[in-house]
Amino acid sequence: MADLRLALLLNAVSPAIGGVLVRGEKGTAKSTMVRALARLLPELDVLGGCRFSCAPGREYQHCPDAASHGATSSAPARLVELPVGATEDRLLGSLDLEQALTAGRTKYTPGLLAAAHRGALYVDEVNLLPDHLVDALLDAAAMGEAHVERDGVSVRHAARFLLVGTMNPEEGELRPQLLDRFGLTVEVRAPREATERVEVVRRRLAYEAAPADFAGQWAEADAALATQIAAARERLAGVRLPDAELLRIAQVCAAFDVDGLRADLVVARTAIALAAWEGLEEVTADHVRAAARLALPHRRRRDPFDAPGLDEETLEDALQDPPPSTEDEEDGPDDDGPGGGAPDPGEPEGSRSDQGDQGSQAQPQQAPAGQGQAPEGKQHGEGKPYKARLFSVPGTGQGAAGRRSPAYTRNGRVVGARRPDPSLTGLHLVATVRAAAQRGSSSVGTQDLRAPVRKGREANLVLFVVDASGSMAARQRLRAVTDAVLSLLMDAYQRRDKIGLITFRGAEAELVLPPTSSVEAGAARLKHVRTGGRTPLDAGLRRAEETLRVERLKDPSRRPLLVVVTDGRSTSGPAPAATAARLAASGVASIVVDCEQGHVRLGMAAGLAVQLRAEHVVLSDISAAGLRGAALAA
Numbered sequence: 166m167a168d169l170r171l172a173l174l175l176n177a178v179s180p181a182i183g184g185v186l187v188r189g190e191k192g193t194a195k196s197t198m199v200r201a202l203a204r205l206l207p208e209l210d211v212l213g214g215c216r217f218s219c220a221p222g223r224e225y226q227h228c229p230d231a232a233s234h235g236a237t238s239s240a241p242a243r244l245v246e247l248p249v250g251a252t253e254d255r256l257l258g259s260l261d262l263e264q265a266l267t268a269g270r271t272k273y274t275p276g277l278l279a280a281a282h283r284g285a286l287y288v289d290e291v292n293l294l295p296d297h298l299v300d301a302l303l304d305a306a307a308m309g310e311a312h313v314e315r316d317g318v319s320v321r322h323a324a325r326f327l328l329v330g331t332m333n334p335e336e337g338e339l340r341p342q343l344l345d346r347f348g349l350t351v352e353v354r355a356p357r358e359a360t361e362r363v364e365v366v367r368r369r370l371a372y373e374a375a376p377a378d379f380a381g382q383w384a385e386a387d388a389a390l391a392t393q394i395a396a397a398r399e400r401l402a403g404v405r406l407p408d409a410e411l412l413r414i415a416q417v418c419a420a421f422d423v424d425g426l427r428a429d430l431v432v433a434r435t436a437i438a439l440a441a442w443e444g445l446e447e448v449t450a451d452h453v454r455a456a457a458r459l460a461l462p463h464r465r466r467r468d469p470f471d472a473p474g475l476d477e478e479t480l481e482d483a484l485q486d487p488p489p490s491t492e493d494e495e496d497g498p499d500d501d502g503p504g505g506g507a508p509d510p511g512e513p514e515g516s517r518s519d520q521g522d523q524g525s526q527a528q529p530q531q532a533p534a535g536q537g538q539a540p541e542g543k544q545h546g547e548g549k550p551y552k553a554r555l556f557s558v559p560g561t562g563q564g565a566a567g568r569r570s571p572a573y574t575r576n577g578r579v580v581g582a583r584r585p586d587p588s589l590t591g592l593h594l595v596a597t598v599r600a601a602a603q604r605g606s607s608s609v610g611t612q613d614l615r616a617p618v619r620k621g622r623e624a625n626l627v628l629f630v631v632d633a634s635g636s637m638a639a640r641q642r643l644r645a646v647t648d649a650v651l652s653l654l655m656d657a658y659q660r661r662d663k664i665g666l667i668t669f670r671g672a673e674a675e676l677v678l679p680p681t682s683s684v685e686a687g688a689a690r691l692k693h694v695r696t697g698g699r700t701p702l703d704a705g706l707r708r709a710e711e712t713l714r715v716e717r718l719k720d721p722s723r724r725p726l727l728v729v730v731t732d733g734r735s736t737s738g739p740a741p742a743a744t745a746a747r748l749a750a751s752g753v754a755s756i757v758v759d760c761e762q763g764h765v766r767l768g769m770a771a772g773l774a775v776q777l778r779a780e781h782v783v784l785s786d787i788s789a790a791g792l793r794g795a796a797l798a799a
Contacts, residue, residue: 176348200244210238213236217323247277257276284326285326286329328347397441450484626713627725628680661682674708706729732760759784
């Protein structure tokens with residue numbers, strides 16, 4: 166919690182840092198901490214009559230309210246909350262339909278991005294935010310402005326805000342593009358010390374008994390903290406970042422091989438803010454160390470299977486004082502010792518150290534831990550997920566927006582018009598005017614309103630059923646199967662699916678991973694799958710049937726995709742034909758990944774695919790080994 170407190174305060178001192186991502190388990194007061202920040206932010210000077218909080222003397226040139234700007238007044242900095250279920254219209258703003266229909270005027274109603282300008286935008290459960298909202302949020306965060314082009318509205322307005330998000334990693338990871346937009350990240354865990362837990366409970370109960378009295382006890386401390394933030398903001402411009410510390414920042418970011426230069430900028434801004442917070446005039450190595458620990462953990466991940474965090478040994482190595490620069494390097498060293506200077510005219514050719522040590526081969530330098538080496542299990546061509554084929558559910562669904570199967574969604578291309586629901590959030594202007602014309606009226610009435618029908622893609626529930634029996638337990642085959650499932654897991658992550666994992670072996674099937682959005686959890690569970698024993702294929706299918714039935718009750722609009730990874734053998738329990746027929750009759754889209762190997766093949770997996778009415782795919786078509794083999798053959 167100390168790290169979270171520091172990260173929030175530093176962003177209050179210097180909003181240019183770019184916000185905070187708070188990762189942590191449930192019940193750790195993440196949201197409470199973030200909401201408490203709003204009380205501490207200094208008040209803003211705003212122009213009267215401006216719905217976009219323009220600052221006097223720094224008016225945004227495209228402000229829609231420029232004509233109505235009035236006298237300057239003070240207003241508190243706003244903390245705007247973006248709920249997971251918000252619509253795109255609520256985020257960006259939309260056409261004022263009442264004005265359009267009654268007065269014939271095109272008037273823009275601002276959204277949450279406008280309300281958050283010069284304040285903070287808080288997204289609880291940011292990892293569950295729909296992709297189309299994430300895209301709009303990314304555009305505004307990158308440009309510092311929102312550009313709205315929809316329903317006859319063309320508006321630009323300023324949208325510079327402190328972005329704060331909270332998430333529980335068990336429910337799924339964030340897209341890398343959104344991760345990189347957060348300046349700092351903090352991992353939050355509940356205290357394990359009994360005395361700390363007791364104090365938390367005691368204060369919570371005291372607040373519930375008398376909220377006003379409890380807040381009054383801390384009013385003086387809050388005021389002192391707000392004053393300290395304001396003072397640090399005043400000192401910020403005077404803090405000096407020496408070249409040596411700037412070089413140290415570059416060394417640290419290069420050591421962790423982060424993408425782009427945003428990490429360097431964030432570490433530098435954080436270090437400067439920390440020096441200002443401590444009342445110092447110059448950034449030191451300790452400031453760089455603290456800034457790196459907050460700014461780099463979420464930027465060093467290469468895929469969702471990498472654990473977040475920093476390697477402390479690599480960090481300390483990178484923080485060492487930079488080597489002094491030598492202005493005369495191009496002239497060569499001054500001494501004539503081994504490896505430097507001109508050769509001695511009396512020295513026999515080939516006797517110098519750079520040629521005479523041929524008996525001992527040069528040893529390659531070892532990279533520091535966590536630097537320049539692929540992690541265990543992620544070496545090139547071994548255990549690393551590759552891009553999988555796109556498997557989709559047939560037909561057109563109406564599920565949550567995603568990237569897998571065709572669906573009617575709130576975003577996407579317009580393919581038609583329909584009569585609107587009671588809450589009209591978008592207008593199909595051409596269809597609306599056409600309906601009025603067909604009615605023979607020169608004006609548009611409520612009965613003529615038409616909403617657009619949009620077609621995009623949805624996320625699905627991808628349920629893996631993996632054969633972990635003795636027939637699959639040979640090391641080479643198990644590695645290939647794991648490789649294939651990892652590639653499909655990566656595909657599910659990129660397409661924003663929910664995933665589940667069932668394994669079957671011995672006499673039963675086990676739901677190893679209940680359906681979740683955390684692909685990271687799926688990869689972790691896959692590493693610890695027990696193998697061996699007989700093959701209860703029917704038990705695996707029955708467990709899948711029951712899991713899909715329960716999930717259909719929870720989320721009826723999310724269509725499932727069943728992926729069965731097996732060689733088709735069934736050596737325990739009843740034959741799978743009846744269960745497969747029920748799954749096929751229920752309309753579940755299925756894929757059978759055939760893992761059979763050897764010169765003599767029985768084709769049982771292909772037969773199972775027929776019973777499931779599923780697509781039959783050979784393991785080598787989606788595994789890394791198969792991709793490497795195809796590349797070598799080419």
